[in-house]
Amino acid sequence: MKAIEVENLIKRYGSANVLNGINLTVEKGEVFGFVGHNGAGKSTFIHTLTGITRKSSGSFSILGTPGGELDRVKKKIGVMPDIANLYQHMRGIDFLRYMGNLAGDMRTKRSYEELLEEVGLKGAGGKKIKSYSFGMKKKISIAQALLGDPELIILDEPTSGLDPESAIVVRKMVTRLQEEGKTIFLTSHNLDEIEKVSDRVGILTDGVIKKLGTPRELKAQAEGGVQLAVRTKPVLTAEVVNELKEKSGLNLAFVETKREFTLLQLPSDDELPRLTRALLDGGVDLYEVKVEERSLEDVFMNA
Numbered sequence: 001m002k003a004i005e006v007e008n009l010i011k012r013y014g015s016a017n018v019l020n021g022i023n024l025t026v027e028k029g030e031v032f033g034f035v036g037h038n039g040a041g042k043s044t045f046i047h048t049l050t051g052i053t054r055k056s057s058g059s060f061s062i063l064g065t066p067g068g069e070l071d072r073v074k075k076k077i078g079v080m081p082d083i084a085n086l087y088q089h090m091r092g093i094d095f096l097r098y099m100g101n102l103a104g105d106m107r108t109k110r111s112y113e114e115l116l117e118e119v120g121l122k123g124a125g126g127k128k129i130k131s132y133s134f135g136m137k138k139k140i141s142i143a144q145a146l147l148g149d150p151e152l153i154i155l156d157e158p159t160s161g162l163d164p165e166s167a168i169v170v171r172k173m174v175t176r177l178q179e180e181g182k183t184i185f186l187t188s189h190n191l192d193e194i195e196k197v198s199d200r201v202g203i204l205t206d207g208v209i210k211k212l213g214t215p216r217e218l219k220a221q222a223e224g225g226v227q228l229a230v231r232t233k234p235v236l237t238a239e240v241v242n243e244l245k246e247k248s249g250l251n252l253a254f255v256e257t258k259r260e261f262t263l264l265q266l267p268s269d270d271e272l273p274r275l276t277r278a279l280l281d282g283g284v285d286l287y288e289v290k291v292e293e294r295s296l297e298d299v300f301m302n303a
């Protein structure tokens with residue numbers, strides 16, 4: 001049984017197809033990172049899968065249950081609410097207990113306090129939510145998604161607005177939840193973070209998933225081969241690089257000079273030994289070569 005299966009899902013708002021035929025399968029136990037620019041439709045996708053909004057057409061199932069029978073499976077899904085939907089007048093701990101009761105959560109008062117601690121809200125349970133900072137509200141939303149021991153946890157931008165230390169706490173939590181066998185579907189605009197925690201990543205562009213794969217697979221698809229930063233004496237100019245290219249027959253491109261480094265592009269790092277030989281044969285002394293990895297950002301920008 002798959003955690004999420006989506007076939008040709010379309011969601012229209014007025015005449016705009018926000019989701020324009022999404023096909024996706026998320027395996028059980030997977031951490032799936034969903035990325036896309038502002039307004040791409042990530043939240044709309046989550047809202048459709050969780051029954052907050054209705055699909056226009058297509059089909060989906062969650063934990064083996066068709067979208068039309070979502071109520072049967074809702075207790076097994078933990079969704080992080082929008083912070084605007086938190087009960088502001090309640091104390092943090094009371095809010096979690098109240099929501100926990102609704103979700104069939106059996107934990108004791110003490111373990112609600114542990115839950116608060118787990119999301120980085122130790123000692124804040126006695127304060128009213130309206131007095132919480134933005135980051136604290138975000139954390140209690142994450143805690144709400146964990147109530148009732150759900151099998152599938154859906155987190156929409158859990159770390160946006162969190163300080164770096166809190167973001168690390170959340171990332172560790174995601175990894176721990178996966179170790180417990182949970183499936184996690186999360187969105188984030190932080191591509192480094194997505195790469196760190198996700199088994200697979202989907203990039204939503206123009207209403208469809210344009211790129212899908214492990215972070216490694218996606219980076220390997222990035223265009224432009226490998227980028228190298230070489231430190232040489234003398235520092236390489238575009239002219240020297242062109243001469244080198246002609247003499248060696250290497251498919252080499254000059255990118256730019258950054259202080260004592262020259263950035264070069266090669267189709268793949270298989271060509272690196274030939275490049276180093278060509279440099280030495282050309283009377284250039286080589287002090288350092290750094291292969292600059294393609295990032296998910298490169299993939300994202302080209303999606």
Ligand SMILES: Nc1ncnc2c1ncn2[C@@H]1O[C@H](COP(=O)(O)OP(=O)(O)OP(=O)(O)O)[C@@H](O)[C@H]1O
Pocket residue numbers: 013018036037038039040041042043044045
């Ligand atoms: N209830 C609604 N009625 C009409 N249009 C909507 C509604 N909700 C979302 N939209 C539109 O759908 C598009 C996708 O919005 P959505 O919030 O899903 O994007 P997102 O990828 O989550 O963006 P962000 O990264 O900024 O959170 C936007 O153009 C938005 O204006």
